[in-house]
Amino acid sequence: MEKSARRLLVVRHGERCDLTFNQQGVLLLLSVDIFSQLLCCDRFPVDPRINWMKQSFDTNGRYHPFDLNLPRNLPKRNDGFEMFASDTPLTEMGYLQSKLTGRALRDYGVKVDHVYCSAALRCVQTAVGIIKGMDSRTLKINVEPGLYEWMYWCRNSIPSWMTPEEFNRLGYPINSYYIPLLKPNDLCINETLNDFYERSFALVSKILSIHSE
Amino acid sequence: MEKSARRLLVVRHGERCDLTFNQQGVLLLLSVDIFSQLLCCDRFPVDPRINWMKQSFDTNGRYHPFDLNLPRNLPKRNDGFEMFASDTPLTEMGYLQSKLTGRALRDYGVKVDHVYCSAALRCVQTAVGIIKGMDSRTLKINVEPGLYEWMYWCRNSIPSWMTPEEFNRLGYPINSYYIPLLKPNDLCINETLNDFYERSFALVSKILSIHSE
Numbered sequence: 001m002e003k004s005a006r007r008l009l010v011v012r013h014g015e016r017c018d019l020t021f022n023q024q025g026v027l028l029l030l031s032v033d034i035f036s037q038l039l040c041c042d043r044f045p046v047d048p049r050i051n052w053m054k055q056s057f058d059t060n061g062r063y064h065p066f067d068l069n070l071p072r073n074l075p076k077r078n079d080g081f082e083m084f085a086s087d088t089p090l091t092e093m094g095y096l097q098s099k100l101t102g103r104a105l106r107d108y109g110v111k112v113d114h115v116y117c118s119a120a121l122r123c124v125q126t127a128v129g130i131i132k133g134m135d136s137r138t139l140k141i142n143v144e145p146g147l148y149e150w151m152y153w154c155r156n157s158i159p160s161w162m163t164p165e166e167f168n169r170l171g172y173p174i175n176s177y178y179i180p181l182l183k184p185n186d187l188c189i190n191e192t193l194n195d196f197y198e199r200s201f202a203l204v205s206k207i208l209s210i211h212s213e
Numbered sequence: 214m215e216k217s218a219r220r221l222l223v224v225r226h227g228e229r230c231d232l233t234f235n236q237q238g239v240l241l242l243l244s245v246d247i248f249s250q251l252l253c254c255d256r257f258p259v260d261p262r263i264n265w266m267k268q269s270f271d272t273n274g275r276y277h278p279f280d281l282n283l284p285r286n287l288p289k290r291n292d293g294f295e296m297f298a299s300d301t302p303l304t305e306m307g308y309l310q311s312k313l314t315g316r317a318l319r320d321y322g323v324k325v326d327h328v329y330c331s332a333a334l335r336c337v338q339t340a341v342g343i344i345k346g347m348d349s350r351t352l353k354i355n356v357e358p359g360l361y362e363w364m365y366w367c368r369n370s371i372p373s374w375m376t377p378e379e380f381n382r383l384g385y386p387i388n389s390y391y392i393p394l395l396k397p398n399d400l401c402i403n404e405t406l407n408d409f410y411e412r413s414f415a416l417v418s419k420i421l422s423i424h425s426e
Contacts, residue, residue: 068314068317072320092313097281100305
């Protein structure tokens, strides 16, 4: 690649509700062979008794947060509230992390021209917080399913996401005209780690080619 | 005490900069007799190389936070910036904790009529966050030095605090007309644990007697 004045900032999402409040059975993991776990494509065993979804939703799908670090409200989603289990929101602290990151970028004079973001709710909320922290009135988020994480982490089911229209209705700064480079159906549930690297590389190359200097 | 409809909420301060960013020499402590430490009135040995004040203030007293969880700005204080070492501000997360607590109090319909607060900056900032989280436009903080922590924790020096006037200039909702029940000089540096309990009990009793039903 030629020398370029372009800069690409890769940002991870903030603290997420599921990993913060679900009890991971880590002690169980230590008693088994970690490599056989990985080869079998299993996840860490999860203790189903301690689960933020089971604790905070009643049988009618009404949300009652049980901890101040859980979001006070959750958006309605077309695919049903159950989908928060595989498409977690940020915690309150996670959203603050993203706002502080945006504020620091602004403080250090970092100018951002374009924002591309995975379709995962936690990533969109992180991008929203960064843009808010930067105090930008113009940046819009291009929601790109091709930036989603390694499909290995999906627990063998196709992920379900909220749509850009739903994000827009929440007041998130979304680019409604953006046409994704990859559709959700282009993601392969049996993706190997190498597939994931290749998907990410091809996608980022495409994005960079759109924004020539 | 007679049965009463009054309720007294006792709130601890949020996450503080010093305990979050100073490296406590805990491993050193384990190699000595913990009881002799306590009897000698020593504190945990602190590793002076890892200290939020030394890392974030230059020799001219200019503040440059080195972590996003440190406050972006610190107020000027009449007693000198060095006093932040013994009178720590809250971290960003600590301030969010206090706002979330205030919001939850409001959500649960808890009505607060009077606020009394230690003169320590971390406590005043916590009270400010709670009042902000409650979205109260009327509550004012009565800054009461008598609510300060056990003097044992003061490292054998008289604590130095910011004044209510300084807090007011920062935009904090302070009751400027409040006359403290105890003056800073009334606090005894050699206070025993029992002295501390008695001070706290006498002070809270006095406050309750002011607000009869």
